[in-house]
Amino acid sequence: MVILEGKGLTKSFDGNKIIENVSLNLKKGEIVSLLGVSGVGKTTLFNLLSGLDVPDTGEVYLNGEAVTGMPGKVGYMQQSDLLLPFKTTLENVMIPLILKGVDKKEAKARAEAILTEFSLFESRSLYPGKLSGGMRQRAALARTFLTGCSVFLLDEPFSALDALTRGEMQRWFRNVIKEKGASGVFITHDVDEAILLSDRIYILSGEVGSITAEVQVELKERDAFESEFIELKKAILEKVK
Ligand SMILES: Nc1ncnc2c1ncn2[C@@H]1O[C@H](COP(=O)(O)OP(=O)(O)O)[C@@H](O)[C@H]1O
Ligand SMILES: [Mg+2]
Numbered sequence: 001m002v003i004l005e006g007k008g009l010t011k012s013f014d015g016n017k018i019i020e021n022v023s024l025n026l027k028k029g030e031i032v033s034l035l036g037v038s039g040v041g042k043t044t045l046f047n048l049l050s051g052l053d054v055p056d057t058g059e060v061y062l063n064g065e066a067v068t069g070m071p072g073k074v075g076y077m078q079q080s081d082l083l084l085p086f087k088t089t090l091e092n093v094m095i096p097l098i099l100k101g102v103d104k105k106e107a108k109a110r111a112e113a114i115l116t117e118f119s120l121f122e123s124r125s126l127y128p129g130k131l132s133g134g135m136r137q138r139a140a141l142a143r144t145f146l147t148g149c150s151v152f153l154l155d156e157p158f159s160a161l162d163a164l165t166r167g168e169m170q171r172w173f174r175n176v177i178k179e180k181g182a183s184g185v186f187i188t189h190d191v192d193e194a195i196l197l198s199d200r201i202y203i204l205s206g207e208v209g210s211i212t213a214e215v216q217v218e219l220k221e222r223d224a225f226e227s228e229f230i231e232l233k234k235a236i237l238e239k240v241k
Pocket of ligand 1: 043044
């Protein structure tokens with residue numbers, strides 16, 4: 001069942017066409033990645049899908065309903081979605097609930113519950129500057145999850161992490177999404193990450209960005225050292241060029 005769909009999305013800035021006629025969908029319970037080189041229009045596309053920006057042409061549908069240009073319908077973690085440095089981890093995570101008008105006591109209880117789930121409860125009173133990169137990223141994800149949406153758009157959620165932390169976070173992330181029965185699209189420019197994490201990959205490429213390939217990830221094991229993984233990676237690298 002398709003939960004989120006973009007149909008024929010085109011967007012220009014100052015007469016410069018960035019993406020053209022992009023159509024993609026996300027099914028319930030699925031993790032899909034959007035893979036493409038820097039500057040190809042990935043974030044532009046996410047801004048359209050999230051309703052933060054309006055396409056020149058095309059529509060966005062959530063559960064079959066047109067939501068084009070309507071923000072707040074999906075959980076969106078932007079590329080530069082940083083925690084506020086002058087608020088504690090707990091206060092940061094409470095923000096989406098407070099903005100929604102949830103009572104402060106309830107917001108605190110719900111934020112504490114998700115911090116526990118994300119192994120951050122002990123750090124709830126620390127300011128972001130005192131957290132490691134991985135912890136900050138988990139807190140930002142916790143905050144996105146607390147929007148109450150079951151569909152997530154995550155713009156390069158792991159790119160700021162060092163390789164070891166990233167591997168740990170990736171495994172954890174896939175489990176969390178699957179356990180929650182949530183659905184999400186995440187942006188990456190890392191082919192390994194796309195294969196490790198997603199059920200399906202869309203490749204955005206070209207002078208004017210468009211979807212040039214769609215790859216179903218069907219692996220017995222999500223292990224970067226297995227030959228079937230390496231074969232798939234080679235095939236994808238050919239398509240990204
Ligand atoms: N608000 C904007 N105004 C003008 N140009 C923009 C704007 N947003 C993005 N662009 C341009 O669109 C292109 C694609 O950017 P972006 O979607 O951020 O790419 P990616 O996320 O794939 O790296 C870039 O050339 C960027 O400069
Ligand atoms: Mg981007």
